[in-house]
Amino acid sequence: MFTSDSEVYTLEAEVYTMSDDFPPDLLKGSFAPVILSLLAERPMYGYEMVKLVDARTGGKLQWREGTLYPTLHKLETEGHITSEWRQSDANRDRKYYLITPAGRRELKKRAAQFRDFATTLAALLPE
Amino acid sequence: MATHYPPSFDVMLATATNPMAVDEEIHAEVRRELLSHLVDDYKARLDSGRSYADAEREALAAFGEPTDVARQLYQAHRSRIAQRKVARWAMRLGVAPGAVALLVYFSAQIYLSLAVLVGLITVSFQPISGSDARARDVYVSRAPTAAVARFIRGAESAADNVAWLRPLAAERPENLALQRQLALARAYPVFNGPQWRSNWYPDRPAAPLPTADELARAFAILDEAKISDPGNGLYALVQASVLFRLSVEPFVPASDTQEPVVEWTDIYPYGKRFWAPEPYRVANPVLFEKGLAHLRELDTAQFIDSGAKPLGRLWEDLAPSLSTLADRQARRQLEQRSFNSWSPMASDVLRGTEIAYARNLRSNPAQAKANAQQLAHLSRLISKGEPDEEELGQARLFYFSSLTLQAYLASEMKDHTAFDQISMAKLELDAANRLDIRIFVAMRKEAAGGKGITDPYRLDPPPADVTRAGLQGEYAMLDRFAVLVLAGTLFVGTVVMWLTRRDFTFKYLPRGRDALQLTVATLAPAGLYLAASYLFPALRDSGLARTWPRVLAEYALIGLTTFLLLIFTLRSVLRRQGKRLSLNKPHLLFGLLLLLGSAILISHWLLHPWTAQQPISLSELPVYLTLLLLLSTLVYLIWTALRLLKSSPAYLLIPAFALLLLLTPTLRLIELHALNQSTTPTHDLFPNLKLYLRATG
Numbered sequence: 001m002f003t004s005d006s007e008v009y010t011l012e013a014e015v016y017t018m019s020d021d022f023p024p025d026l027l028k029g030s031f032a033p034v035i036l037s038l039l040a041e042r043p044m045y046g047y048e049m050v051k052l053v054d055a056r057t058g059g060k061l062q063w064r065e066g067t068l069y070p071t072l073h074k075l076e077t078e079g080h081i082t083s084e085w086r087q088s089d090a091n092r093d094r095k096y097y098l099i100t101p102a103g104r105r106e107l108k109k110r111a112a113q114f115r116d117f118a119t120t121l122a123a124l125l126p127e
Numbered sequence: 128m129a130t131h132y133p134p135s136f137d138v139m140l141a142t143a144t145n146p147m148a149v150d151e152e153i154h155a156e157v158r159r160e161l162l163s164h165l166v167d168d169y170k171a172r173l174d175s176g177r178s179y180a181d182a183e184r185e186a187l188a189a190f191g192e193p194t195d196v197a198r199q200l201y202q203a204h205r206s207r208i209a210q211r212k213v214a215r216w217a218m219r220l221g222v223a224p225g226a227v228a229l230l231v232y233f234s235a236q237i238y239l240s241l242a243v244l245v246g247l248i249t250v251s252f253q254p255i256s257g258s259d260a261r262a263r264d265v266y267v268s269r270a271p272t273a274a275v276a277r278f279i280r281g282a283e284s285a286a287d288n289v290a291w292l293r294p295l296a297a298e299r300p301e302n303l304a305l306q307r308q309l310a311l312a313r314a315y316p317v318f319n320g321p322q323w324r325s326n327w328y329p330d331r332p333a334a335p336l337p338t339a340d341e342l343a344r345a346f347a348i349l350d351e352a353k354i355s356d357p358g359n360g361l362y363a364l365v366q367a368s369v370l371f372r373l374s375v376e377p378f379v380p381a382s383d384t385q386e387p388v389v390e391w392t393d394i395y396p397y398g399k400r401f402w403a404p405e406p407y408r409v410a411n412p413v414l415f416e417k418g419l420a421h422l423r424e425l426d427t428a429q430f431i432d433s434g435a436k437p438l439g440r441l442w443e444d445l446a447p448s449l450s451t452l453a454d455r456q457a458r459r460q461l462e463q464r465s466f467n468s469w470s471p472m473a474s475d476v477l478r479g480t481e482i483a484y485a486r487n488l489r490s491n492p493a494q495a496k497a498n499a500q501q502l503a504h505l506s507r508l509i510s511k512g513e514p515d516e517e518e519l520g521q522a523r524l525f526y527f528s529s530l531t532l533q534a535y536l537a538s539e540m541k542d543h544t545a546f547d548q549i550s551m552a553k554l555e556l557d558a559a560n561r562l563d564i565r566i567f568v569a570m571r572k573e574a575a576g577g578k579g580i581t582d583p584y585r586l587d588p589p590p591a592d593v594t595r596a597g598l599q600g601e602y603a604m605l606d607r608f609a610v611l612v613l614a615g616t617l618f619v620g621t622v623v624m625w626l627t628r629r630d631f632t633f634k635y636l637p638r639g640r641d642a643l644q645l646t647v648a649t650l651a652p653a654g655l656y657l658a659a660s661y662l663f664p665a666l667r668d669s670g671l672a673r674t675w676p677r678v679l680a681e682y683a684l685i686g687l688t689t690f691l692l693l694i695f696t697l698r699s700v701l702r703r704q705g706k707r708l709s710l711n712k713p714h715l716l717f718g719l720l721l722l723l724g725s726a727i728l729i730s731h732w733l734l735h736p737w738t739a740q741q742p743i744s745l746s747e748l749p750v751y752l753t754l755l756l757l758l759s760t761l762v763y764l765i766w767t768a769l770r771l772l773k774s775s776p777a778y779l780l781i782p783a784f785a786l787l788l789l790l791t792p793t794l795r796l797i798e799l800h801a802l803n804q805s806t807t808p809t810h811d812l813f814p815n816l817k818l819y820l821r822a823t824g
Contacts, residue, residue, distance in 0.1 A: 046160065047167040065168070066143060066191035069161060070199035077207060094167075095160045 031071060032080075033114065034061075036107035039081060039099040046072060046095070072097060080106055132166050133183045140165075142193035146201035150208045157200060165190060342369070363424035370418030374411040 038049050050065050075081045080103035086096050099107070140158050147154040165186055172182035190196070201208075346369075349362040409415045 045163070047164045051171075064191035064195075065164065065189050066161070066193070066196035067199055069157070069164075070196070070203040073157075073200070073203040077203070092163070092166075093159070094163055 030114070032075060033107060033110040035072065035075065036080065036099055036103050037111070039097055040104060040107055043096040043098045045097070075103070079103075132162070132169060133179075135183060135187065136162060136165050136169075139187060139190070139193045143196040143200065146197050147204060147208070150204075150211055153204055153208060153211070157204075161190075161196075342373075360424065363421045367418045367421040370414045370421065374409055374413075374415035374418060376408065376410040 034053065035049065038044055038052060044052070046068055047065075050063055050068060053061050053063065072081070072083075076083055076097070079100060081097045081099055083095050083097050085093055088094055140161055143161060144154055144158045147157055168186040168189060169182050172185055173179065177185065346366055349366050352362045353359075
């Protein structure tokens with residue numbers, strides 16, 4: 001469960017690098033849904049997630065790569081994702097993360113909240 | 128990881144993972160993951176054209192401040208580290224006693240099973256033989272009550288017999304049969320033993336009978352002995368036996384249509400068979416009456432000189448006259464001065480007394496009828512398993528008198544139905560005399576089933592209530608065995624790690640989905656079996672009355688459980704190592720071997736059910752093939768385990784336990800069949816069952 005005092009939130013506040021595009025307080029609460037959203041597509045390892053977010057956002061979201069893993073581990077402890085070691089084509093061991101059914105339910109819930117929040121905020125803010 | 132990377136990565140990772148160092152496994156796994164990330168980033172930057180120095184510097188910068196990573200990692204793993212620390216200490220404290228207990232438990236089961244196998248190879252099971260002291264001990268140990276135990280023991284002791292009969296005879300002075308039985312018990316210490324039966328006339332004398340003068344000389348010697356040795360009934364006994372032997376002869380019908388006019392019908396067991404009834408009749412009534420007169424002297428005899436020092440001399444004097452009468456066995460015993468030469472005499476005397484008793488009954492049909500009714504009454508009492516001591520004593524008495532009753536009924540009443548009933552009652556009482564009430568009841572049940580009693584000395588089936596209860600306990604243990612396999616593997620494996628200075632590891636413990644699948648794989652076959660047992664009563668039978676469906680179901684249950692346990696455990700371990708269990712050709716071969724071995728084993732048992740009643744013969748080729756296939760499967764399994772589980776040798780115990788699991792029902796089955804066919808195990812092969820019987824007795 002993601003709650004307001006969840007340790008995941010306190011961790012993800014330090015995940016993003018300082019960026020002129022999005023200040024940290026604006027990004028707060030978005031990290032876990034992003035991870036779940038990525039894993040909903042397919043199992044991924046940490047470095048793969050970093051590069052995928054960087055590519056899809058055009059560099060607007062840049063993670064402090066080392067601090068990604070504490071959040072992943074916490075999500076795993078809470079049962080939203082699971083992990084397993086796999087061997088890549090280059091004969092390299094990588095730890096893949098997989099979303100669980102509980103994680104999918106949480107993603108759906110959090111995505112709806114974010115869309116509702118954005119719509120509500122758009123109605124209040126000037127063009 | 129084979130990839131080369133800058134040494135600075137190690138320095139950075141040492142800082143970032145430092146707080147996890149208290150838990151070696153978490154520390155190693157986190158470090159492995161972070162290093163994989165750094166190397167990926169480093170290689171990507173090199174591939175994009177960066178220099179080695181730039182790629183190293185940029186990768187470190189992108190990763191972030193290691194102290195921040197360390198703090199956040201510890202925050203993420205803090206509760207897990209604490210829980211594992213507690214669990215590890217609990218395992219350290221609990222594993223050693225648990226492992227010892229399990230090892231003792233398994234060792235005891237293995238010992239029992241091996242004892243059965245060794246026993247089947249080296250021990251020949253034999254039917255009940257009263258001459259076998261070990262057999263008697265077995266029955267005494269199985270006696271349900273102390274009274275029955277004494278009853279069984281008493282069959283070997285003339286003193287006990289007298290002790291039994293004396294109070295009964297004193298209470299019923301009018302009961303001539305009881306008085307006669309007391310006199311016989313006093314006079315014939317060997318009567319109640321089986322010896323006298325086994326050497327009844329191995330071959331019949333063909334020589335002419337002694338002359339009257341010869342007999343007179345011999346009897347004069349005996350009469351002198353009575354004077355010099357007053358109170359000793361030995362001499363009257365010898366006189367009676369000689370006269371009975373001379374006066375009684377087997378009745379041989381002249382033709383098939385001739386009516387059997389008999390005085391007495393003899394039917395007695397020899398080994399596991401019954402000889403055909405042999406009719407006898409009195410050929411010389413004068414000599415017979417003289418014999419009875421000598422026998423009545425026993426009623427006033429004070430003792431029988433069992434030392435019988437004069438007997439040797441007596442026989443030496445008598446031998447020239449009686450040599451034509453003495454059978455081969457008697458002559459041999461005579462030459463040895465053996466007191467056992469009484470045995471043929473005893474049979475003669477008994478036959479004479481029974482004939483006399485039959486004559487008395489013939490003159491008193493009311494008494495014969497009363498005796499028959501009492502015999503039936505006793506049979507009913509004993510069949511209920513609740514006779515008191517006096518009734519047991521009466522049963523013993525009627526064991527003898529029923530011989531007379533059947534002769535009377537056969538020869539005088541021509542009532543074959545009654546004859547059969549009396550014969551059956553005699554056999555039952557015979558068994559009741561020698562065994563115990565429960566076996567007696569089992570015999571009645573078998574007779575009621577229409578099979579008839581062909582061998583009252585068999586314990587087949589043994590008392591159903593006792594064996595079923597005992598075996599239910601054993602099979603409850605088997606049910607728990609599957610669970611113990613996993614726990615035992617964990618415990619023993621942990622001890623191995625502890626002895627090899629390796630700490631307890633959670634590394635290969637299945638968790639999450641793997642744990643769920645493993646649990647389902649272990650419990651699902653048992654659940655299916657339980658469900659099937661509710662649908663098919665044959666699967667519910669237990670005890671020695673086990674059915675083949677149940678046997679096959681047990682094999683299927685344990686085989687399936689073991690197979691799934693191995694597969695899911697292997698898959699779980701391999702997944703942790705980044706490998707995948709795929710049914711490629713080697714594994715397919717393993718599966719085929721397993722299926723083929725099972726098919727041969729099952730077909731062998733279906734096609735050759737007699738092997739269930741005998742120890743498996745080494746000449747059985749299917750058995751060889753089955754063992755070969757099972758061995759091949761085991762070798763392949765161990766080889767696979769060695770190759771894949773080399774990082775955790777303790778898990779090699781899984782196939783070992785699986786093999787033990789598969790062997791256990793086989794050994795139990797052999798044990799049960801051995802028990803089923805055996806009446807007198809001369810080795811103590813079933814200590815658990817024996818103890819159980821003693822406890823319930």
